[in-house]
Structures are given as structure tokens and as C-alpha cells.
Amino acid sequence: MKGQLFECRHGLGEIVEAPALVSMQPFSPRYDLDRANGTISRRAHPLFGESIAGKILVCPGVQGGIAGGWAFLMMRGRGVGFAGLVFGKVNPVMVQGAAAAEIPIVAGVDETIFTVLQNHQWIRLDPKARQVTIIAPALARR
């Protein structure tokens, strides 16, 4: 089945397929995550308590500081890291952190993805082609 495809402006890393974790709140590893166990730890966050391990974060923006530079490496070392990252707007921290931890990342994604993609739907991230594709509904691959 051919999935719905979204173009991106920037990309880095290898192709990955994983369930999406969609957050409309600007993302910060320091403010949002328990970096030791890879869960969303900020109580006010809509995804509070959810594990990020093996998921592709899909988020329109980012906030805050430099913690992401080490956080991605730390979480990968503990086996609880993201499988990939999809952003609308992005700052260098996320890209630098992803480069060091070898996590595929794209940014400048077509914003319509935020209106159609649902949590846990499987997506394919192709940073070199600068494309994100929804490849399956949430329940089919869980």
C-alpha cells in the first residue's frame, strides 16, 4: 500500500521505520523527559508517562537549551532513545545531538502531517530523500 508522503526541507541520517509519537507541544529533552528511563516526565504534557523508546518523535517545534546534545546520546546508551526525529522548526541542539547519537532527523516537514498523523501510526523516515511517509495505521503494526 502506498502511504501518504510529506516532504521536508532538511535531513540527516539513515532510513528508519517506527511508530510515531506526535506531540504538538514544543519539545525539550530537559523539560519533558526522564532521560534515565526514556519516558515523558512533565506532568502537564499531554503524553505524560508515555515511553519514547524506539519511537519517532513528530513535533512542530522545540524549546529550551543544550541538554539535547547529550540527552540523545545518554538515552541511546541506555537503550531508551528515539528511533527518529521529525520537526517543523528545529534548533541546532537537536541536530547536533542526533548527529552524535546517529539518530535520523528531518526538519521543515510539511505541516499538514500534524493534522493527519496519529500517535502510534507507523511512519518511514528517509532523511536523504527528505521525506516522511505514513506506512500503516496505528493498530496494524503495534
Next chain:
Amino acid sequence: MQLNAEEREMLQGGRGDAARVALQQQVAVGEFFDAERFVQVSNVHMSGDYEVMGDAGHRYLAALVESGAHVSVTTTRNAQCVEYEFAGRLRQSQELIEHEKGVRRLLGTLGVSLVDTCINYQSVYTPRFNEHVAWGDTGTVAYANSVLGARTNYESGPAAIAAAITGRTPAYGFHLDMHRRASARCVIEADLPDVADWGAVGAVVGERVRDYWSVPLLDVGGNSPSPDALKHLGASLASHGSLAMFHVLGVTPEAPSFEAANRKRVLTDTFTVTKADIDAVYATDTPRGTEVNLVVFTAPQLSLSELDRIAGLFSGRKAHGDSTVLITTNAMNRAAAEATGTLQRLQSAGALVMQGVCWYIMDPAEMRRRFGWSRVVTNSAKLVNIIKAHGYEPILRRTEDCVETAVTGRLA
């Protein structure tokens, strides 16, 4: 990216494996952001403590040391997460202390200068206008770009180390003229007498603009910010938004006029910040007079001027017996405060004046559990934003109200 002969040699391993890997990472990031070339940097400032890097970061540093890597330009470190003198009193875990010592040893071997400060621009190295640096604490980046007119992006963790090893960074973002132009215009219609007010402005503007690539221009009317006020403004903008640069009309070097700061960049937003907006940042569900037993001055570390002011506000009084007052600064300012008697006045008031640390990276969640703390009163809008994730109820107050809270043990 277009590489020069030195960079091509580096990429081929001619300067060692660590430089090769570092430059590979930098090329990847540079190409992500469409950088065409590198710029040489004169100074690197990195965040690297055990709280932020964990075991994986420790292993990363150890591998660099093993490979014989060494910094090629002057490189300084941001605040660390352990205050060795007060670790016992603050019940910091032995495990954290040992880990931090290990990180410290590794960074020292790499040639990093362990000044442990997030106000390097006030105490250690002040880059000149248009100087390219690679700094890795967001508040320092905002200050360098905005107040000093130096040029840097956020350089986080491994990226800052890569810049230290290669002596360069990709030329994108705030290294380029086009990204330094004002993209939003904000008129402040409020008096801003305290550093906390400038932090509050940073919270309002940062949460509205909230994009690394945005550059707000603030028209602050008759307010005349001190360097410490601009320090709090920048730290708060970076924390509440993700901003790396701002202009203050008639104050910062690239904003003698709106036209000079904007240079025909399309404005994405024009808005006014009123007194009501600032008051909303101070608003809390906790009524005045409620018992509060923790007051913290940190984020960023305090200058000597700030230490002097707080000592003056205590005016010979002591903190309430149930209150804990924590202050963080760097070793240089603490030594100066000791030489001038300010340190002794603060200590007499009951304040714990720590050096080389910033409180929010000292495992404050564990302190909350061990000391039974829940509310924290502070004059740092940045701390207010961060500390919620550690389970605290933060309350922003002006500096004098923080001191009154400390003295009475009740929220001023």
C-alpha cells in the same frame, strides 16, 4: 560544504582520528543547515557535567582521551553539578560526586579550562564585536550574540567538543548577517526595575516568539538595563523560547535604530508587552504570607554586583530559621566577594554561597525529596521554567521580595 586544504586533510585523518570524526559530525550538521563553509572560532565554551551527559557522555569523553584528542582553541566549561564544599550539607550523593570528578578529570586531560561558569562573558572571556565563537550554554549564546555582537549558534555537548578539537564551526545561523536581523518587534510598556522583571519579559516574549531562528527587537522605552538585567533577559528568552539572539533598541550594538536592526527582514510579529503581562508571570496560586522555606538565586550564576545587592538587601538581618537560601556564582566572583566582605555578609545572613555550580543541575529533585522542599522562590525566570520538571512549585519574585521571603519565611 566547501572545505579548505586544512579541513580536507582533517577529514582524511591527517590530524588524528578524533579530529576526523569531529569534523565529520560538523560537516553533517553544516550540510543539514545548508552551510557553505566553516568559520574559525577563537573560543569554545561547553556544557559538560555528569548531570547533563550521563554515562554515555562519560564514555564519549573517555574515548576521546583514549584517542589522544586535545582542544585546539581556548575552551572553557559551563557550571558543574557538584559543589564539593557543600555536597555533604546538600546531601548530594557520593555516586554523583564521583561521577562528576571523573568527568572533570577527562575534560582536564582534553585541555578544557575548568572555570565552571555560565557567566564566562562577565568573568572569563569577552569576545569582541563580530568575533566568531562556539558557545554551548544557551544563556551565554544569547548574551554573546545580542549584547556583545559576537557570533555563535547553540553548540551543544558533543558539538562544542568538536569545535574545540577542530577549531571551527559550520557557518550557518547566527554566524551569518542574514539571520541576525530582527524578525519580530515588541514594545515594552512596563517599568522594569529588577532583574526578575527582565526575566519576566523574556518569559513573555520567548513563549510568544518561541523559535530559534526568530530575533525579537525590544523597544524598552525609558528602561535602562544593566548587564545583569540583559543576562536575565537572554537566559529567559533562551529557556522559555529557544532564542539565541535579541536586540534592545538603542542598547545592544546591532540595534541603534529599528531600521538598522531589521534591515528589511519581514516581520512575523509585532506586539506589546504590558504591565499586566509582566504581573501575570509573577502570579501564583500561593497566597502572600504562605510559609516558604527555600529561596534560590541562580540561573545564571550571580555577578559580584548581584551578590553585593543581595547582601545589602539583607541589611544585617538573618534568614528565617526554617529558610534555606542558596546562591550560586563562579569561583572568581566568590573570591572577589570574599575579598570585599560581601561573602561574609551573605554568610552572616545565613545564605549558602556556592561556586562553580548552577542549582538546577545539582539534582534538585533528590534535594526536594531529602529536605521536604516543595515551593521555591527565586528572581530567575529561567529557573521558574526549568524547575517544574523536578517537581517544584516555582514562584518568581523581585530580588528584594526574595530577600524578604527569606527573612520572614513567608512569601512576600
